[in-house]
Amino acid sequence: MQDDCKSIQEQIAELVSGVLSAERAAELRAHIRACAACRAYLEALQADDKLLGKFAEAMQPTVARLENRVIEAIGDVRSGKSAGRASVLRTILRSRVAKFAAAAVVVVALALMMHRGSRRLDMAAPAFAKMVEAMGKVAWVNEVETKRIRDKGRYDEWVFYDYSYKAKLVFKRSDKGDFSCQDYLNCTETFYDREADTVVIGYRPEYHDPWWRPTPQSLVEKWKKDFEKGRTVVTHQVGPYEGIDADIYCSTDYGTTKQDRRYVASEFILIVDRNRHLPLATSFKFWMSDGTLDTDTDTKYSYPEKGPTDIYELGCPKTAKVFDNSPTPELVQAVAGYRAGREGSPERYIAILVTGSYKESPESYLINSVEVHYCDDYLQRCDLCFFQPITEQQFIEKAGNSFDSIMKWWTSEAKAELRISHEKVYLYGQEYCCWLHRAGGSKDWVTLYKGYSPGKGRIGPRTLGRYVVYRNILSELGWTDWLLKTTGSWKVSLAENDYSRSNNLLCIAVSDKSSFTGDGGASGGSLFYLNPQRNYICQKYELYPRSNRYYFREVLEYGQTDVGDWYPRKILARENRQDVSPPERQEMITVYLDADPQFPEGVFDPDKLPKASE
Amino acid sequence: MQGDSEKDLVARCRAGDKSAYADLVRAYSACVFAICLGMLGNSHDAEDVAQQTLLKGLMGISGLRRDDQFGAWISRIARNLCIDFIRKCRLRANVPDRQAGLAQPDSCDYGELQAALAELPEDLRLTLMLYYFDGRSTNNIAETLDISQGAVQTRLCRARKQLRRLLEAQRGA
Numbered sequence: 001m002q003d004d005c006k007s008i009q010e011q012i013a014e015l016v017s018g019v020l021s022a023e024r025a026a027e028l029r030a031h032i033r034a035c036a037a038c039r040a041y042l043e044a045l046q047a048d049d050k051l052l053g054k055f056a057e058a059m060q061p062t063v064a065r066l067e068n069r070v071i072e073a074i075g076d077v078r079s080g081k082s083a084g085r086a087s088v089l090r091t092i093l094r095s096r097v098a099k100f101a102a103a104a105v106v107v108v109a110l111a112l113m114m115h116r117g118s119r120r121l122d123m124a125a126p127a128f129a130k131m132v133e134a135m136g137k138v139a140w141v142n143e144v145e146t147k148r149i150r151d152k153g154r155y156d157e158w159v160f161y162d163y164s165y166k167a168k169l170v171f172k173r174s175d176k177g178d179f180s181c182q183d184y185l186n187c188t189e190t191f192y193d194r195e196a197d198t199v200v201i202g203y204r205p206e207y208h209d210p211w212w213r214p215t216p217q218s219l220v221e222k223w224k225k226d227f228e229k230g231r232t233v234v235t236h237q238v239g240p241y242e243g244i245d246a247d248i249y250c251s252t253d254y255g256t257t258k259q260d261r262r263y264v265a266s267e268f269i270l271i272v273d274r275n276r277h278l279p280l281a282t283s284f285k286f287w288m289s290d291g292t293l294d295t296d297t298d299t300k301y302s303y304p305e306k307g308p309t310d311i312y313e314l315g316c317p318k319t320a321k322v323f324d325n326s327p328t329p330e331l332v333q334a335v336a337g338y339r340a341g342r343e344g345s346p347e348r349y350i351a352i353l354v355t356g357s358y359k360e361s362p363e364s365y366l367i368n369s370v371e372v373h374y375c376d377d378y379l380q381r382c383d384l385c386f387f388q389p390i391t392e393q394q395f396i397e398k399a400g401n402s403f404d405s406i407m408k409w410w411t412s413e414a415k416a417e418l419r420i421s422h423e424k425v426y427l428y429g430q431e432y433c434c435w436l437h438r439a440g441g442s443k444d445w446v447t448l449y450k451g452y453s454p455g456k457g458r459i460g461p462r463t464l465g466r467y468v469v470y471r472n473i474l475s476e477l478g479w480t481d482w483l484l485k486t487t488g489s490w491k492v493s494l495a496e497n498d499y500s501r502s503n504n505l506l507c508i509a510v511s512d513k514s515s516f517t518g519d520g521g522a523s524g525g526s527l528f529y530l531n532p533q534r535n536y537i538c539q540k541y542e543l544y545p546r547s548n549r550y551y552f553r554e555v556l557e558y559g560q561t562d563v564g565d566w567y568p569r570k571i572l573a574r575e576n577r578q579d580v581s582p583p584e585r586q587e588m589i590t591v592y593l594d595a596d597p598q599f600p601e602g603v604f605d606p607d608k609l610p611k612a613s614e
Numbered sequence: 615m616q617g618d619s620e621k622d623l624v625a626r627c628r629a630g631d632k633s634a635y636a637d638l639v640r641a642y643s644a645c646v647f648a649i650c651l652g653m654l655g656n657s658h659d660a661e662d663v664a665q666q667t668l669l670k671g672l673m674g675i676s677g678l679r680r681d682d683q684f685g686a687w688i689s690r691i692a693r694n695l696c697i698d699f700i701r702k703c704r705l706r707a708n709v710p711d712r713q714a715g716l717a718q719p720d721s722c723d724y725g726e727l728q729a730a731l732a733e734l735p736e737d738l739r740l741t742l743m744l745y746y747f748d749g750r751s752t753n754n755i756a757e758t759l760d761i762s763q764g765a766v767q768t769r770l771c772r773a774r775k776q777l778r779r780l781l782e783a784q785r786g787a
Contacts, residue, residue: 010775013771013772013774013775013778014771016774017767017770017771017774019767019771041778044778044782045774045778048774048777048778048781049774051724051727052727052742052746053746054724055724055727055728055746056746056747058724059647059651059657059747062647062657062661063643063644063647063747065661066643066647066661066664066665066668067639067640067643069665070639070643070665070668070669071636071639071640073665073669074632074635074636074639074669074672150673288674288676288677446764
């Protein structure tokens with residue numbers, strides 16, 4: 001296929017969608033009439049269009065069934081036929097606490113009337129520190145949560161938790177028959193799958209991060225936020241709760257928003273043992289604008305001396321089949337090294353990524369994109385430009401072969417010398433992100449996405465097609481985060497094969513349940529080859545999905561910064577079907593790095609981005 | 615359904631007329647189902663979440679501020695419920711992000727198409743589903759997704775191209 005056809009086929013979808021100008025459409029049609037390959041592509045797109053239409057038609061009975069089910073249910077929902085189980089706190093609040101709570105609401109209402117606005121009483125704050133301290137000392141915390149949701153016909157969901165903050169263990173069971181145990185010390189999770197009647201012991205390497213672990217602070221922080229809301233009014237009462245002398249804090253918030261819904265009011269009650277400073281119960285309620293109670297969650301806490309030792313004690317049948325994928329100490333050590341390498345990758349740099357591809361031999365390598373990544377911890381920007389492919393020799397003649405020469409060319413002649421097909425700019429800050437796009441030859445930028453999240457922390461990396469702007473591109477290229485995400489029911493183990501032996505690498509195999517054979521001949525899953533001599537960079541990564549397509553990425557060359565950090569300098573990526581040789585697509589990325597950068601002025605300033613039409 | 619009739623139906627719903635909500639269900643079930651199918655990639659899950667969406671709409675209709683915005687509002691509920699559903703699946707299955715929430719495609723005559731659709735990025739799949747399930751109007755999709763008509767057309771073009779590549783890859787395999 002000629003290059004012209006490639007570019008024309010890119011536009012045929014636009015022709016099918018009817019968005020091309022009449023003039024351009026006529027030009028394309030003329031080409032299609034004369035070109036068998038493009039005609040076939042157009043016909044294939046038209047066939048897809050028909051197939052999708054038929055698929056939608058085939059789904060009509062499902063839509064009709066859905067309609068009937070909903071219309072039948074309308075009467076039931078209105079009359080509230082399904083009754084829930086008895087609430088834990090409903091019983092509790094029948095006691096004197098309810099009276100206190102009710103009195104508290106009256107106090108709040110009076111306060112609001114008197115002050116013509118909300119008034120914050122910060123009296124709850126001192127109790128939190130004592131509560132955290134007291135909860136840190138107990139052996140076990142037992143938590144029973146009951147939720148009633150009006151939308152769902154007022155059914156109850158019960159979840160039981162047993163925490164041991166000291167032993168870093170969490171047991172969870174629900175009334176639906178699921179059981180799990182998270183062991184944060186050994187980074188494992190045991191999960192009982194009721195449908196499959198199997199117990200899977202999985203490796204959760206992310207549990208190494210302290211923020212994953214539940215702590216008394218994390219629990220109390222959630223409550224603290226409710227007390228600190230701008231419009232919240234907090235009242236404090238003292239009274240007995242199940243015979244225990246208790247502090248009762250009530251926080252009432254008017255005009256609450258939760259997800260897409262506004263509530264007229266919400267109420268949070270926290271009951272704390274006055275002497276032991278331990279929480280005894282909480283209650284969350286949300287009211288809708290018609291005055292009805294929408295969501296009602298009660299939680300009750302107790303502090304037993306002993307907790308469960310395994311999920312069988314929670315009721316998991318002993319006959320269930322067990323898949324034990326617990327990690328070996330060697331595997332734990334390898335993953336820890338990998339994690340440390342990832343965390344130690346440079347965080348302040350400018351990286352130029354020159355990317356191209358070849359089909360059969362490296363001699364046919366053509367470069368077609370340059371990305372400039374500016375990274376200053378959480379501030380990141382990527383300027384991405386795609387152009388008509390040129391050979392590596394042509395690229396070096398124009399731009400040179402060093403960071404400085406490429407950067408100089410990039411900021412001066414590059415745009416005039418290349419036939420640009422399109423450009424993109426991604427900008428990420430702590431509380432915003434913005435993506436811009438410009439087609440080749442066009443003067444106008446278009447905003448693809450703009451997000452602001454003031455006060456809520458950084459907006460995370462997002463994908464756009466296959467391009468992802470990562471928090472740290474060097475980290476992603478050197479230490480793919482797949483290994484840290486392959487968790488739970490996946491089997492993670494150390495393996496060995498010719499490649500790992502000859503290159504002195506640690507090989508980690510990840511597969512679903514027991515499909516991995518252990519000798520590098522993976523039938524499904526991934527292989528990660530870590531290089532302990534190079535800060536555990538993942539030198540090679542092979543992914544075998546369920547179908548017979550596979551993907552691999554290999555670091556062919558390493559670079560080192562002035563302070564001795566290793567980074568991937570040349571990376572080869574292949575995507576292929578196993579039965580096709582040579583590979584369908586091989587992509588080569590060369591990284592040029594400045595690890596002690598002077599960032600151009602305003603490079604992270606959203607106001608200095610190219611002006612775009614919205 | 616646009617304009618007065620929708621407004622009228624919403625007003626009647628508020629007054630307790632159940633048949634008015636049934637009419638809204640008839641008008642929006644395909645759109646809601648398309649959103650759920652687009653986000654979840656599996657018709658069984660999509661049907662369940664769509665049902666939940668339409669019932670949630672009934673319960674919350676008194677809170678709807680603008681009577682002529684029922685479509686955008688119910689679409690938002692559907693998308694939020696799908697996100698919740700995906701999160702729950704992710705928690706339950708413990709699989710990496712990319713695969714979470716995308717259940718196995720249905721086994722039927724359109725298995726190959728559904729497998730390819732499941733591989734599409736969510737924004738493209740959602741746009742494509744809305745286009746084919748809900749009257750092929752880019753204007754309606756733009757309103758539902760709260761994006762410009764131009765953005766809808768761009769997504770449709772990208773979706774078609776990517777879908778073609780995926781189907782070719784599957785047939786080749």
